[in-house]
Amino acid sequence: MPSQPHKASRLKRVTLADIAARLGVTKVTVSRALNQPEKVSAAMRERVTECARELGYMPNRQAGSLASGHSRLIALLIPSLSNAVFSELHRGLEAPLAAAGYQLLIGHTGYSMQEEERLIETWLSFGIDGLVLCGSRHSPRTREMIARSGCAVVECMEKRETPLDMAVGLDQHAAGRAMTEAMIALGHRHIGFLGARMDRRVEQRLGGWRAAMEAAGLSQQALLTTDAPSSVRMGGELLDEMLTRWPETQAVFCCNDDLAAGGLFECQRRGLSVPDQLALAGFNGLEMTRGTWPPLASVVTPRREIGERAAALLLARLSGDLDATPHGLWEDLGFSLQTGGSLSS
Amino acid sequence: MPSQPHKASRLKRVTLADIAARLGVTKVTVSRALNQPEKVSAAMRERVTECARELGYMPNRQAGSLASGHSRLIALLIPSLSNAVFSELHRGLEAPLAAAGYQLLIGHTGYSMQEEERLIETWLSFGIDGLVLCGSRHSPRTREMIARSGCAVVECMEKRETPLDMAVGLDQHAAGRAMTEAMIALGHRHIGFLGARMDRRVEQRLGGWRAAMEAAGLSQQALLTTDAPSSVRMGGELLDEMLTRWPETQAVFCCNDDLAAGGLFECQRRGLSVPDQLALAGFNGLEMTRGTWPPLASVVTPRREIGERAAALLLARLSGDLDATPHGLWEDLGFSLQTGGSLSS
DNA sequence: ATGAAAGCGCTAACAG
């Protein structure tokens, strides 16, 4: 590695040894006073903490982890930084992990399996104890690295028959089907589907739409998808194209809330009244869906709860509570439908 | 630290020593073959890489960092995971840092100085080489830790007279003022300001609105702010209150695009035509502003470019190129106004 | 081009 003149200019680092020397004890005692306070005398504890503060001691956790074999670090890999779904997953994870003394790291994969692999390699080489992944598609090398490392892992968001270890989420196919059936129940026959950023979860939602349409004997013609990133703007463009190609469309199921919001704006541009002239629904039930006009119908997914359960599973695995958390575990946290608003008045 | 039965079950880790033993050479040679390939014979290089692959060797970077004193790790601390502004900042940072062999970590502060402090402590104890912060408000302890560590640091987004070291962003006050002046130039007299999540940047934008209003001799009465998080829904609620309390309002400057989007929906709910009956503007110029109807006027901030410059400054500092990047450097990357749409037809 | 020795800062295991 190259030299680093910048770092060279820093003050010499304060170490355990410095404190030990100043106090006339050994490093071990200082380490104990700091990390297992109950194992030293109250007086010692006092002197050490005082001296540490005075010298501005900051532990070197690389050394600590290297020696102990664990880091109390857990990494969360999210596909997108700007998708509120993942920020709520994060929120659910953070509190329980912090309470148990674990620090949560965030990594950004940009929906790329290859980037996921790179990140996991880096994290593992830095000794993380646990890993939270979104989805169930991973490269072979990713699987192998995780297996070798023995790192605890939980996969989030989507149903998975054979998890790497544990998984928690919801059945995206069933959710897509349920919303479509709700639309059919409202009497709509021409129901379109808009999808962007076609990852596995979106494909499963689409599968649900297909299943419901087929079961009802309806045409699956009005379908528009793109691999491009999802956005409000994309929602407007896709809806524009759909209404142009299939003017008979009565209702549109968008694969997420951003797309649906864009659809609302497009209706406004065209002077279409929602839901009277066109019904719209999104997916996820983000906070935003209650800020639009009309309020956006959506499939509400328990993102926060998924994070909380994922944290609990991880902690159970890390504490060795194996029986309570069998390998291959899959927890389905379900979903609910938020109707009314853009779906029916 | 507690025992970890889970980890105990893993296969023994493959180390440099294992490869060395298998090849009948020393660890140093293996290390060199892997990290400074030009320093060993081509034959050796070949044998080592081959054997490493075969055994599934994965370097332990904790050990590496501990020994070498640097980690090639750079941490980015963002206030919010769901704000697209920060995801674009991240995008700007990532490529140049990766190209230079650095790995970018993300931390989430939730707009809390205390959480920022906690995260920085963790990162520093894990030996990061660089730090990218948003904003200029940091706890005294944060400042001290950074100073002691000698870690390179750059502060992003807002203007700062006395940076910790380097800073890059834009003058939020000037931007707020410019947009307000544009509204005044359109002939509006009753111009309101809506603000949520009142952090320093939002306060600076508000200051810009005040300055412009004062200079024009206009009333600063129509002002509504909240410390609650910003959201589309909040935008609608705030606008509702504003129009109720100050029905004469002709134009509203929202502190960000989410709020403004909520404002658009609120206008729709009230049957107000934008911009004819009410003009609206947001801040940041997110992609979304081109997906609304009408398109949202906004102050376009160079988030991506800020990330790119921040990366360049950090790399310059880390490579010891001190002269080219003086301490205390402040780079203003400016802004531009996106008008039309929701502001004027 | 390769090796030997020393150590990064900390913790584990066992003594006393």
Added chain:
DNA sequence: CTGTTAGCGCTTTCAT
């Protein structure tokens, strides 16, 4: 309750 002894896995010197 405190100390001793040994590393964790890697990267430095400095030799050869």
